[in-house]
Amino acid sequence: MKVKIKNICCIGGGYVGGPTMSVIADKCNHIQVNVVDVNLKRINLWNSNNLDNLPIYEPGLKEIVERRRGKNLFFSSDLEKHISCADMIFISVNTPTKIRGEGAGKASDLKWVEASARKVAEFARGHTIVVEKSTLPVRTANVIKEILEAAQSSSSSKNPATFDVLSNPEFLAEGSAVKDLEQPDRVLIGGENENAIFALNDIYKNWVPQQKILHTNIWSSELAKLTANAFLAQRISSINSIGALCEATGADVREVARAIGSDSRIGSKFLDSGPGFGGSCFKKDILNLVYLSNHFGLEEVARFWEGVVELNTWHQKRISRLVVSKLYGTVRGKKIGILGFSFKANTNDTRESSAISICKDLLEEGALLHIHDPRVDLNQIEIDLKLNEHSFSKKDENDNHNLEEGVWIYSNTIEEVFKSADAVLILTEWNEYSLIDWKSVSTKMRKPSWIFDARSVLNLADLKGTDLNFWRIGDGSLIN
């Protein structure tokens, strides 16, 4: 029987739930979309009158929220109300790496998924299609099914709720979430029941061509999501490993990437060497794959993927060590400017950002960091560095080098970052950093001054006529 969806509920209004449901509401005006979250602060921000206060920054998102909020897009903390009237429920909650117990440090913690399934079991009415949107280990659909079936069999109602479970992993990347959702390379739907599959298929068909909507069995869908992230992260570790070799040999990683990327079998995307991959998912999803491989007795497979994460950690350390070594082996009491703290441009997300580990290393070495990011606020950096911002005294303002060692300060402007700095390190590829007037800022720095460009943001020609020392990622031609 063909099922027509009229009311959707999404549990979890984060980086995936928020943008995904906004786009569904925008493309399907005939469907009411309710995003529910236990985090009331987040829900209040989604409902803020000032659209610049939405909890998530994504280009194009606030315009969609402005168009659809209060019409067919709603944000609420009332789970019972919206679960009970939904005919399709997306579970889009966080699935971080477990920090204790069996599988700690590798396996996904399914606590939030399980809690969501229990809420669905408690409040759902009639026939409900439950869609896994979160990234989950293979065979998690079974966990959800078991919880829902247990609720069915223990219900005293004459007409207990019935369920179908689908897997519909999300492939959006932060910073381009709206574009990725509006023009996806593919949409993946894994499941058993044809009616349920087509009910979800028909939602996407409102804007995605049918040939881009793939149907698979549920386990392939779950595993394809982990595999996609593992392959993408593997490319970054591969190019970063070659970048280190370039620096040692005189080759330039941008030239190597262009040369290999022109081979259509390799392709040009995801070959930008940088400070190491960050973001909430690559590391956690690979470690999950490692855990699963070990669980199924495939130790060689586990070791292969674990190497991708190990290379990334080594690479982040390599950058902080290199900065210390160029600054005569010590950064104690030296002012180092940090341009960019988010894990990539066009997002305010800092989860697993390479900037966190690099800044922590430099603070440990005694540096005075001045950190700038156009979208990340001071509080977030305090949380990430587990260190409050240093409070300024009048004396400090006049002489940056008299501050205590191993402290950091939030810079509201790029100019402040350069004032009396011994070095400036570019860690996120924000567009505004490529527009810096290097002749002007070089005069503000303490000599000898260093620029470390870990994102290939700078145009070498713009440094001509300055007295700046310059290092950039994977550029062996700068060996002197």
Ligand code: NAD
């Ligand atoms: P997030 O932490 O930004 O959002 C998750 C939200 O779920 C939070 O707001 C939290 O309060 C809410 N939540 C948790 N338990 C809840 C419950 N029981 N009831 C109601 N709300 C609850 O996480 P995210 O980045 O949106 O990621 C969600 C999932 O999507 C993860 O599995 C992740 O791996 C996957 N994913 C993320 C991205 C990305 O770019 N961030 C992309 C694709 C897939």
Ligand code: UGA
């Ligand atoms: C990634 C995937 O690209 C998405 O398809 C996936 O849905 C998502 O993870 C997820 O599951 O969470 P995201 O982490 O948002 O998306 O961002 P990416 O563009 O993949 O970048 C990840 C990290 O790799 C960033 O730190 C970025 O700077 C770095 N990167 C990316 C490079 O260093 N070089 C590159 O060439 C590309």
